[in-house]
Amino acid sequence: MTRRAIAVWTVLALSCGACGDDSGGPGGGFTGDQIPTIEVNEGSRSLIDRSVISVSPGTLEQGQESRATELRVINTGGATLTITEVVIESDPPGVFWLVPQDGSELPGGGSVVDVEPQDSTDGLRNYYVDLWFKRPAEGVEATATISVRSNSVAAGERQEVVTFEVELEGAKASIQVIPGQVDFGNVGQEQTEQQGLSILNQGTETLVIDSFVLSGHPSYTLAVGSDQWPVSPETSSVGIQLENPIEVSPGSSENVAVLFKPTGPEPAEGQLIFFSNDPTASSGTVVPLKGNVGGPCIAVNPRDVNFGGKLVGKPATVDVEITSCGDQELEINEIFLGPESSGDFTLELKDLVNAVDPITILTPSDQPVKLLPNQTATFQVQFVPDEINALDGNGQPVPDLGLISIKSNAFIADLDVDVIGFGVEVECPTAVILVQEGEEVIPQTKLHLVGSQSFASTGAIEQYTWTVQQPVGSQSIFVPSASVADPTFEVNVAGTYVFRLSVKDSGGTESCIDGEATVFVNPDEAIHVELVWETPNDPDQTDEGPVAGADLDLHFVHPFATEQDIDGDGALDGYFDATFDTFWFNDQPNWGSFDANIDDNPGLDRDDTDGAGPENINLNGPENGLEYKLGVHYWNDHGFGPSYATIRVFIFANLVFEMSDVELTNHDMWTVGSVAWPSGEVELSTVCSGTTTPCESDAECAGTCGLRIFGPYEHPFFPN
Numbered sequence: 001m002t003r004r005a006i007a008v009w010t011v012l013a014l015s016c017g018a019c020g021d022d023s024g025g026p027g028g029g030f031t032g033d034q035i036p037t038i039e040v041n042e043g044s045r046s047l048i049d050r051s052v053i054s055v056s057p058g059t060l061e062q063g064q065e066s067r068a069t070e071l072r073v074i075n076t077g078g079a080t081l082t083i084t085e086v087v088i089e090s091d092p093p094g095v096f097w098l099v100p101q102d103g104s105e106l107p108g109g110g111s112v113v114d115v116e117p118q119d120s121t122d123g124l125r126n127y128y129v130d131l132w133f134k135r136p137a138e139g140v141e142a143t144a145t146i147s148v149r150s151n152s153v154a155a156g157e158r159q160e161v162v163t164f165e166v167e168l169e170g171a172k173a174s175i176q177v178i179p180g181q182v183d184f185g186n187v188g189q190e191q192t193e194q195q196g197l198s199i200l201n202q203g204t205e206t207l208v209i210d211s212f213v214l215s216g217h218p219s220y221t222l223a224v225g226s227d228q229w230p231v232s233p234e235t236s237s238v239g240i241q242l243e244n245p246i247e248v249s250p251g252s253s254e255n256v257a258v259l260f261k262p263t264g265p266e267p268a269e270g271q272l273i274f275f276s277n278d279p280t281a282s283s284g285t286v287v288p289l290k291g292n293v294g295g296p297c298i299a300v301n302p303r304d305v306n307f308g309g310k311l312v313g314k315p316a317t318v319d320v321e322i323t324s325c326g327d328q329e330l331e332i333n334e335i336f337l338g339p340e341s342s343g344d345f346t347l348e349l350k351d352l353v354n355a356v357d358p359i360t361i362l363t364p365s366d367q368p369v370k371l372l373p374n375q376t377a378t379f380q381v382q383f384v385p386d387e388i389n390a391l392d393g394n395g396q397p398v399p400d401l402g403l404i405s406i407k408s409n410a411f412i413a414d415l416d417v418d419v420i421g422f423g424v425e426v427e428c429p430t431a432v433i434l435v436q437e438g439e440e441v442i443p444q445t446k447l448h449l450v451g452s453q454s455f456a457s458t459g460a461i462e463q464y465t466w467t468v469q470q471p472v473g474s475q476s477i478f479v480p481s482a483s484v485a486d487p488t489f490e491v492n493v494a495g496t497y498v499f500r501l502s503v504k505d506s507g508g509t510e511s512c513i514d515g516e517a518t519v520f521v522n523p524d525e526a527i528h529v530e531l532v533w534e535t536p537n538d539p540d541q542t543d544e545g546p547v548a549g550a551d552l553d554l555h556f557v558h559p560f561a562t563e564q565d566i567d568g569d570g571a572l573d574g575y576f577d578a579t580f581d582t583f584w585f586n587d588q589p590n591w592g593s594f595d596a597n598i599d600d601n602p603g604l605d606r607d608d609t610d611g612a613g614p615e616n617i618n619l620n621g622p623e624n625g626l627e628y629k630l631g632v633h634y635w636n637d638h639g640f641g642p643s644y645a646t647i648r649v650f651i652f653a654n655l656v657f658e659m660s661d662v663e664l665t666n667h668d669m670w671t672v673g674s675v676a677w678p679s680g681e682v683e684l685s686t687v688c689s690g691t692t693t694p695c696e697s698d699a700e701c702a703g704t705c706g707l708r709i710f711g712p713y714e715h716p717f718f719p720n
Helices: 005-015
Strands: 038-042 045-047 051-056 065-075 079-090 096-100 113-115 126-135 143-150 161-168 175-178 192-200 207-216 220-224 227-230 242-246 253-260 270-277 285-291 299-301 306-311 318-324 330-337 344-350 369-371 376-383 400-408 414-426 446-448 461-469 487-490 495-503 515-521 527-534 549-556 601-606 615-620 627-636 643-651 654-664 669-676 682-683 686-688 704-711
Touching: 038 143, 038 161, 051 065, 051 126, 051 461, 065 079, 065 113, 079 220, 079 487, 096 549, 113 126, 126 318, 143 495, 143 515, 175 270, 175 285, 192 242, 207 220, 207 682, 220 270, 242 686, 253 285, 299 414, 299 515, 306 318, 306 686, 318 369, 318 627, 344 400, 414 549, 446 515, 461 615, 487 495, 515 601, 527 627, 549 615, 654 669, 654 682, 654 704
Parallel strands: 051 161, 306 414
Antiparallel strands: 038 045, 038 065, 065 126, 079 113, 079 143, 096 126, 143 161, 175 192, 192 253, 207 242, 207 270, 220 227, 220 253, 270 285, 299 318, 318 376, 330 369, 330 400, 344 376, 400 414, 446 487, 461 495, 495 515, 527 615, 527 643, 549 627, 601 615, 627 669, 643 654, 669 682, 669 704, 686 704
């Protein structure tokens, strides 16, 4: 009979009741609904035959007694239920016993208890018995069996005796962390907040916490006594084994602390997991962490006030707009020019606070300016140069400088706005740069550079000239050109980019000084590998096309890879494995969970086939205990000859390895080395020159160690 057939048969049998005839069928003489049926409940839990009642000793000492639970006997049938005997057998004797709540003796030896149907208006409808126990000596396992004899009938069959097992739980630890979630609220720049955690042991055995994992935003630190552990690759992956485990006695607690020192205004979320000997928490006890999730935010436009060159004695004014960019009210408490600011600058704040004199600055004694989310307020900065500024050794004017301080309740509580200007005999246009994506981005970000806010005192800006100082190996260009007002620029190589803009007005007058903006490009993945190359015989490494430049390929290999033995040393190298090598043919493999929401797979984010790179591979969720192999293959030189490769490895945005200007010729295969996780250490692969023998020192080779470069190599399934 199938499971489904058994279930249907059982339902039919139960709904049938006695179903026997009046002549003594399975119901033993009962007909229709004229049967008694026993049900025993422990609290709200209905017990069935052979059910187990689990008793916790709690914090009782040896020999102490306690009521464990209440048992309730009811009659779910249609005739009087007669209980003729209730027996408990304790092993060892004297640990468990039953006590009727009405003070009578248990049924047996001729005494009975009658329980009437639930819809009866007369007689006893509930029979209550308490289960008591005495804690035995340490290490003694105690059990009991409860038997109830009655005239009960169920499913058409007599159930003369129903039994229940009782067991005394062994000693165990039980962890509870209070609070269960830590919310630091809004914490400002350079501030540190501390939140205490109480670790309670609600069990009967000493709670031992021997390790923890702390992951998420790097602003969090766990403090246990005098020891502190900030979020790191080690705390985030393998976790920390405590040399001195946290021990909590039954019924007591111990305290630890979490520190939060935000490094930026972005929402910071993390997770703390305690691992203990609580048998019900084998996967750990999780405490979510969050800070700066929402709150007030301040945005200022322009971020720097640049007057450029202005005529002596002629006032010039720039509007500064303050926007409340958060989800809570922004409160501006003070705006003033710093003491080192040039006297040629003044502030006009009358539009910020009503009835305030134009020359009066906003101070703590004034009423603060409050802005709701998305509201803006504006004040003015005025510049009146009192003389023509002198020139420096490069012929550039030495400007007047100022600093506006804005104090508020935002994350950046003290926001500074630089002010610059200089006096000239002939007024020149002012170059202004805005970067829509901000001053810190990740690789492969397309920046939208805005120069169209540049201005001239007379006429219009008619000529724009952009330049950039970019990291070594970056060959990005302005699109569509360096002479449009608002170009784009793709920052593909990690590092610092400095953009400059020179403008000319309709009269041909050039800006006296260049506009300048700096953008920091930092990877945001656990592992970020970057390959760039220089090909001397390629006259234009920025042009694009099928054969417009040399094509080098980056490889990131899982230890499971089982492809070709390229170097001939008898071991499979793993390169070009269609599953476990991340390269141009297999750019988004699935190495981890099949859940698409879990970010644990590598990805080739950029494949450059016609120039100087970069090629980038990222992995945000590396597997503990693995070493990932790195390689570079010179796929095709397209007639341009040797290239000089540079490979960099970043761990959590920190550059941990760089090998520069390695000469490769067409079809060379360079085994760079390996990245170990969770240490993040990169080991360079070397061999004795002219052999396949690994080496760590020249003396070991009786010659010299060289990089592990072999070739030419063309894969049979990926011919060039």
